[in-house]
Amino acid sequence: MKLKKNIALSDTGFVFDPSNGNSFSTNPIGLEIIQLLKQNKTQSEIETKILSTYEVDKNTFEKDYYDFVNMLGKLKLNAADEKD
Amino acid sequence: MKKISVAVTGLNAIDSPGPGISVIRAIRQSNLFDVRIIGLAYESLEPGIYMHDLVDKTYQVPLPSAGMEVLLSRLSYINSVDKIDVIIPNFDAELFNYIKLADILKQQLQISTFLPTLQQFEARHKVNLYEYGEEHGIKVPKSKAIFNSQEIVRLHSEFTYPLVVKGKFYDAVIAYSADQATGAFNKIAAKWGLPIIIQQFVQGQEVNVTALGDGKGNLIGAVPMRKQYITDKGKAWSGISIDDEELINITRRLMASSKWKGGLELEIVKTDEEEYYLLEINPRFPAWVYLAVGCGQNHPEALVRMALGEDIKPFNTYDVGKLFIRYAYDMIVDLKEFEKISTLGEL
CATH class of the missing domain: 3.30.1490.20 (ATP-grasp fold, A domain)
Structure with missing residues (x-):
């Protein structure tokens, strides 16, 4: 998944979408994943990073990752909703 | 700084606010003008009448239904005791009279305005908006x-x-x-x-644009905003400036094609399919126009400069992610003041 290019992200987990004024708060792990997505990391790269940092098994990560990414899409934060 | 006197209507800073107070705050913030503000009020409980840090003097004016002659007579009197350089009317319902009087005000009283033509004003009317959208290439429900x-x-x-x-x-x-x-x-x-x-009805996100046209087809400034908190009257109690190039493009196209002169507000719905539908054109600044000042575009000041004959360079940028948050505030007013505006028609 690719995030919109202009998404603003703060260290506190505050996410701002300047194209529509929406803002959200995320927890530290959500923040870390969004930061990795902003760096255009693939799912596999993100998985490697998270599994090596936290005590979590692959299946749980995948389930939560899909849930999270699906939610980012619903919140229109993915690049698919971005006009060229 | 050049000393000028600007008369402003729309002092009703209530739950469905007129734009007057925002316009006044914007002009007061000017580094170019030393401004005397003359408030023009319709009712004696318009809060702006009593906001003496913003409004230097207020005169009651006749309701728009009284007609042009009565308005001209009242403005002539006001101008004779308190010289007005520029008038900025801020109510839709009064604009017809002011547009019709614009030339007379200039020639007889040397009062400048910066208003759309009667044709521009009528063409964008809600009754005609569908045809207006077709003419200017903008979707309208x-x-x-x-x-x-x-x-x-x-x-x-x-x-x-x-x-x-x-x-x-x-x-x-x-x-x-x-x-x-x-x-x-x-x-x-x-x-x-x-x-x-x-x-x-079109389902989608409502976005608004406050904008200023120079009457020659140029967009002088535009700031788009999304309402964040809406009152039960549908008014924005808070909003945030957004980065939406298409809204600016729509506004620029509209200005180029209509040659709109003055301030306006576009009310637009953006659908999930990224289609933009124009719901309304308000032919004056919105009550939230001070957000534009906060974003780096002082539209009311630019309007005053154009009304006084200056050429203005268009604003090219604005800050995204600036919020306005409106608030209610109880002023304590002496009965003497209420009495004065109620009986003498000025304060």
Whole structure:
């Protein structure tokens, strides 16, 4: 998944979408994943990073990752909703 | 700094606020002008009358229904005791009179305005908006003006519910059935008169643009905003500036094609499919115009400069992610002040 290019992200987990004024708060792990997505990391790269940092098994990560990414899409934060 | 005197209407900073106080704050913030603000009020309880840090002197003016001659007579008197350089009217309902009087005000009283032409003003009217959108290449939800509530039962052949029932100047109600539409028709017609405009409801996010045109087809400035907190009257109590290039493009196209002169507000719905539908053009600055100042574009100051004959360079940028948050505030006013505006018509 690719995030919109202009998404603003703060260290506190505050996410701002300047194209529509929406803002959200995320927890530290959500923040870390969004930061990795902003760096255009693939799912596999993100998985490697998270599994090596936290005590979590692959299946749980995948389930939560899909849930999270699906939610980012619903919140229109993915690049698919971005006009060229 | 150049000393000028600017008269402003719309001092009703209430739950459905007029733009006057925002316009005054913007002009007061000017580094170019040393401004004396003359408030023009219709009612003695308009809060701006008593905001002496913003308004130097207020005069009561006749309601728009009294007509041009009565207004001209009152403005002549005010101008004779308190010279006015520029008038900025801020109510839709009073604009007709001011537009018609613009040349007389300039020639007889040396008062400048910066208003759309009567043709521009009428063309963007809610009643004509559908055709206006077609003319200027902007999508507008299907609309129809009706004069009789009995026409509502026949609407189902042209519209699908929900639809929006709108007054010719103010008010809009979403109706989900013919019964609701009839109720809204009666309520709004009693308040604002006929016709009533029926508009197809479009689902999406409502966004607004405050903008300024120079009357030659140039967009001088534009700031788009999304409402964040909406009152039960549908007014923005807080909003945030957004980065939406298409909204700026639509505004620029509209200015180029209509050669709009003055401030305006576009009310637009952006659908999930990224389509933009123009719902309304308000022919003056919105009450939230001070957000534009906060974003780096002082539209009221630019309007005053153009009214005084200056050439203005368009604003090219604005800050995204700036919020305005409106608040209620209780002023304590001495009865003497209320008495003075109520009996003498000035304070």
